[in-house]
Amino acid sequence: MQNDDATNPAMLWVLDGEALWGRRTGAADKACADCHQGMQGVAARYPALHSEKLVNLDQRINLCRTEQQKAPALQLESRELLALSAYIGRQSRGLPIDIAESEQAKPFLDSGRAAFNRRQGQLNLSCTQCHVGLAGNKLAGNPIPQAHPTGYPIYRLEWQGLGSLQRRLRNCMIGVRAEPYAYGSPEFVELEYYLMWRARGMKLETPAVRP
Amino acid sequence: MITRREFVVLACATASCAAPGALHATPAAVDEAIRAITGGTPARRGRVKLDAPALIENGNSVVLGVSVESPMTQADHVKAIHVFAPMNPLPNMVSVYLGPRSGRAQFSTRVRVADTQTLVALAQMSDGSFWSDQVSVVVTIAACLEELK
Amino acid sequence: MARAIIQVPARAKRGDILELRALIGHVMETGFRRTESGALVPRDIIRQLVCTYNGIEVFRADFHPAIAANPLISFTTVATESGKMEFRWTGDNDFSATESAPITVE
Amino acid sequence: MSGAKGDPARGRAIVANRQAGLCLLCHSGPFPEERFQGSIAPDLNGIGSRLSEGQIRLRIVDPGRFNPSTIMPAYFRTEGLARVAPSFKEKPILSAQQIEDVVAFLATLK
Structure with a gap:
């Protein structure tokens, strides 16, 4: 379903993103397309450092909006922001995830790794215990995947819509009865960064379709 | 952040998830829906092929296809294909109307399957006969549903 | 208007059976x-898709709530002449959307 | 644990319930009516002959005491946990009586 654009429902968002990409907005009356040519490879490099701060692709889009377009930031998980990140991500489909390692970024990576390994919630489970130690086994009837975020934003059949990696992680945290991190919080971006680093070299499939 | 779907209690779109007042159709309701189309003419097994995965990980979107053996000529063609689900809230899933200009009697779509059940496809021929097929599907229970805290 | 993606071959030979898709x-x-408070969320579905080929209906589908979100349907039609393939969806709350594509038949 | 003796029938319902006991997400067992049981943890068949009631009870209350790296949650421990969601804070997964019921049921699986 995901590799055929005519049947991948996420393509409805990609087309919305394409339209938004070309639309002028904000006090600067600028469209994304006024400054950027293609965005090939960009989604494969996020999260990344931006003025010493770690930001994911959605946050980077919002920085462009507030700093360049002089427009209000889009709400995280909003249809518009997901559409833009799907449109940008689609342009990196097939390219290997390419997360830069640096001294400067190391604390963020370490922090994300620690979150991945930390037991949390009433069920007291870490990501590692299931997604590394038990990947391939079945939780109830469902195979446990290796937690490689190669296709975000994804069209999830359970959601019947598009959602970000952070929304998926939020589901997992609710599943172990933990209090989820807030959308856009440093904890979530660091975890996202670690997961993308862990999947480095794997090909992006954005926008993927998952159960 | 409140998304549209988070204010809804159920994590799935079907009414299968033990909702208060959850309801489903019944094999009898399917029989009745079929009789409304056939007018009581018996539907024979054969000529129709209903395709759906035997094991469904998520019932929210299931690829379902139907094809019918027919020359699809003016004199001999399929007029309509109907699909039914006895354990969904409503027995009728989808109906399509075809003719000689279709070339082939087939279609596919994505449907919601509320629970483990036997889906039924019914084809209505230009000669007034009815043919059917059925397929049993098993819906697994999602382990980590997004839910309200 | 709602976003729709249709797939219609741009060219075909007369008599070819074409595979069409509408998402x-x-x-x-x-x-x-x-909802959490127990109120029923009102039904809001697309009830019908009609495909016309140069104005003549060649396929129609009646949808029920069992059709998944972001409906996709694929079906076939015979290439007869050059012209326009039009898809029209209608549904609850006066929903209506139209998408079309040209086709050249040799 | 709670004083009242466990009821195997109630215990069986808790074990099979995917929101209460959660057991079948990871374990499989003699539940012909339950589809899609887990493959992560040992089969519950025969646990009543492998372990005594006391051993079963301890493994439910705090399995980390036997194996610190186990993925099995402690069903009656509320301290030493991180970021517990507000609605589950300070609450054990199962009550003392529920645990007695589950122990009574598992002991019958000879």
């Missing part, structure tokens, strides 16, 4: 779900 963005709210 449209829509929640397909079943009318069977309840």
